[in-house]
Amino acid sequence: MLTANCMSTMRATPFADDFKTFMPLPMSLDPALEEALRHVLDNPGSLVRPQMVFQVATAYGLDDVAAKDLAIALEYFHTASLVFDDLPCMDNASERRGVPCVHFAYGEAGAILTALALINRAYALSWRAAAGASREAQTRALAYIEQCLGVEGLLNGQSLDLHYGAMPHSRETTERIARGKTVSLIRLTLVLPAMLGGASAREIQLLERIALYWGLGYQMVDDLKDVLDSAAAAGKTVARDSLLDRPNVASAMEFRAPSSASFASFASATGPLASFSDSSRSCRS
Numbered sequence: 673m674l675t676a677n678c679m680s681t682m683r684a685t686p687f688a689d690d691f692k693t694f695m696p697l698p699m700s701l702d703p704a705l706e707e708a709l710r711h712v713l714d715n716p717g718s719l720v721r722p723q724m725v726f727q728v729a730t731a732y733g734l735d736d737v738a739a740k741d742l743a744i745a746l747e748y749f750h751t752a753s754l755v756f757d758d759l760p761c762m763d764n765a766s767e768r769r770g771v772p773c774v775h776f777a778y779g780e781a782g783a784i785l786t787a788l789a790l791i792n793r794a795y796a797l798s799w800r801a802a803a804g805a806s807r808e809a810q811t812r813a814l815a816y817i818e819q820c821l822g823v824e825g826l827l828n829g830q831s832l833d834l835h836y837g838a839m840p841h842s843r844e845t846t847e848r849i850a851r852g853k854t855v856s857l858i859r860l861t862l863v864l865p866a867m868l869g870g871a872s873a874r875e876i877q878l879l880e881r882i883a884l885y886w887g888l889g890y891q892m893v894d895d896l897k898d899v900l901d902s903a904a905a906a907g908k909t910v911a912r913d914s915l916l917d918r919p920n921v922a923s924a925m926e927f928r929a930p931s932s933a934s935f936a937s938f939a940s941a942t943g944p945l946a947s948f949s950d951s952s953r954s955c956r957s
Contacts, residue, residue: 687716687719687722687723687726687743687744687747688716688719690722690740690743690744691713691716691719691722691744691747692713692714692716694741694744694748694793694797695709695713695748695789695790695793696793697709697710704778704782705782705785705786705789707778708774708777708778708782708783708785708786709786709789711771711774711777711778711786712751712755712774712786712790715769715770715771716747716751716769717751717769719747721743721746721747721750721857721861722740722743722744722746722747723743724861724862725739725742725743725746725747725861725864725865726739726740726742726743728861728862728865728866728869728879729742729743729801729865729866729868729869731869732865732866732868732869732870732871733869733870734801734804734805734865734868734869735804738800738801738802738803738804738868739801739865741797741798741800741801742797742798742801742802742864742865742868744794744797745793745794745795745796745797745798745801746794746798746857746860746861746864748790748791748793748794748797749790749791749794749821749857749860750857751790752786752787752788752790752791752794753787753826753830753857754768755773755774755775755783755786755787755790756783756784756787756830757830758773758774758775758783759775759780759783759784760775760780762830762834763918774786774787798814798817799814801868802814802868805868805869805870806870809867809868809869809870810868812867813864813867813868816860816863816864816867817860817864820856820857820859820860820864821856821860825852825856825859826852826853826856826857828852829849829850829851829852829853829854829856830852830853832845832848832849832852833849833852833853833918833919836849836918836919841919845919846919846920847888849919850887850888850891850919851884851887851888853891854887854888854890854891854894855883855884855887855888855891856887857887858883858886858887858890859880859883859884859887861883862879862880862882862883862886863876863879863880863883866879895920
């Protein structure tokens with residue numbers, strides 16, 4: 673459970689403003705691309721991810737500026753993945769975060785360019801956040817970004833998701849896809865800021881374990897929304913998994929209620945945290 677000080681800091685951090693302003697929109701920018709970008713920047717998600725990145729980063733000694741750069745960078749990576757995921761060639765969704773998907777409002781080309789702009793800016797912010805770390809930490813961190821976002825992580829998970837119809841519809845297959853698509857981004861959220869702050873090998877190991885539980889738990893709840901919620905309640909297009917024959921962790925693991933799914937996964941994640949000493953620099957969650 674996060675300490676009271678951690679929770680207070682998280683509530684006070686104005687990440688909604690940062691999410692909007694950390695993407696420069698020059699005067700020379702094509703108006704069509706600017707409109708598509710503003711559509712995304714004006715409609716952030718819950719912003720829990722950047723809050724957590726900021727907390728872990730500052731707990732491991734990064735200054736507030738670097739921590740905020742990294743927090744927004746990882747949220748941009750995440751948001752770009754959603755823009756791609758919603759495309760007609762992927763999930764063919766029409767609504768995200770309570771508003772029309774970018775491709776629905778600005779066309780597929782506009783959505784692709786918007787996602788690429790977010791990714792480009794995310795890398796720039798990541799490099800800036802890593803500038804103050806040791807050379808060793810920089811090398812490890814940048815390799816970790818490639819591992820989580822590239823062909824070993826997110827991209828592979830997305831490809832497996834698209835070809836799920838030709839794969840065994842088993843719990844193992846579904847979990848493998850969730851590890852690639854969802855856990856990879858959660859690993860960045862918890863592990864990358866700690867890595868830049870010089871976390872020990874043991875702390876990295878524990879954070880990796882927590883990221884796995886958190887990522888699978890997050891995917892279960894999200895998949896339950898796809899099965900149980902209305903579009904209005906979920907804030908996005910639902911019932912896509914069954915329609916498109918896509919993996920659904922909640923169904924594969926036979927969870928029927930959000931409480932059982934989230935409780936089982938997040939309760940499991942508390943075990944590793946008990947190993948952190950009281951003097952640890954980590955925020956507990």
